[in-house]
Amino acid sequence: AQSVTQLGSHVSVSEGALVLLRCNYSSSVPPYLFWYVQYPNQGLQLLLKYTTGATLVKGINGFEAEFKKSETSFHLTKPSAHMSDAAEYFCAVISIQGAQKLVFGQGTRLTINP
Amino acid sequence: EAEVAQSPRYKITEKSQAVAFWCDPISGHATLYWYRQILGQGPELLVQFQDESVVDDSQLPKDRFSAERLKGVDSTLKIQPAELGDSAMYLCASSTRSTGNEQYFGPGTRLTVT
Numbered sequence: 001a002q003s004v005t006q007l008g009s010h011v012s013v014s015e016g017a018l019v020l021l022r023c024n025y026s027s028s029v030p031p032y033l034f035w036y037v038q039y040p041n042q043g044l045q046l047l048l049k050y051t052t053g054a055t056l057v058k059g060i061n062g063f064e065a066e067f068k069k070s071e072t073s074f075h076l077t078k079p080s081a082h083m084s085d086a087a088e089y090f091c092a093v094i095s096i097q098g099a100q101k102l103v104f105g106q107g108t109r110l111t112i113n114p
Numbered sequence: 115e116a117e118v119a120q121s122p123r124y125k126i127t128e129k130s131q132a133v134a135f136w137c138d139p140i141s142g143h144a145t146l147y148w149y150r151q152i153l154g155q156g157p158e159l160l161v162q163f164q165d166e167s168v169v170d171d172s173q174l175p176k177d178r179f180s181a182e183r184l185k186g187v188d189s190t191l192k193i194q195p196a197e198l199g200d201s202a203m204y205l206c207a208s209s210t211r212s213t214g215n216e217q218y219f220g221p222g223t224r225l226t227v228t
Contacts, residue, residue, distance in 0.1 A: 009154075032215045043118070043205055043219035044157070051215060090156050094215050101170065102147075102217060104156030 023091030118220035139208030
């Protein structure tokens with residue numbers, strides 16, 4: 001079964017600093033990969049996704065992620081954090097084989113310090 | 115921009131009572147999902163519909179939970195009787211066949227069972 005591990009349940013950075021949120025997946029076959037953002041008491045909004053092609057994916061709000069097959073990783077980055085980036089971030093995968101169920105990581109809460 | 119609608123946004127109920135949530139997916143989206151998100155965790159799939167048919171309800175606690183999508187459009191998720199452990203955010207999402215790997219989420223219903 002697919003699983004997703006997000007390293008660090010809570011990440012805190014200063015405004016203007018680099019944001020790095022880590023995500024690793026377990027699968028013998030590279031899945032489709034997603035990052036979602038969730039603001040308090042709201043639903044999930046898709047930031048970016050990787051299916052095929054270029055391994056560096058750019059998303060909304062200045063975020064990007066790089067698929068690294070050799071490391072089974074899909075880390076999310078943003079060069080300069082903004083106060084509005086404070087939220088919960090979820091990495092998720094869908095297997096391209098068998099049951100195509102979206103499986104989420106536990107989430108990382110991002111705090112931005114002024 | 116089309117959105118997934120959910121109601122109510124918040125619901126407080128006493129244990130042993132019945133509760134129902136409603137979801138209206140984006141027009142034309144054949145696939146509809148119900149997720150449960152416990153505080154501090156990622157969403158977990160409860161049930162998936164393709165049109166009016168259930169395609170995956172393996173994680174739905176069928177002794178107390180039921181879901182329907184009678185006309186293949188909007189959907190209702192019911193809990194009867196509610197238990198304290200059911201307190202969570204219930205999220206609805208939808209997708210199209212052509213973009214089945216990208217799910218669009220509604221704002222969710224925050225359920226508190228007292």
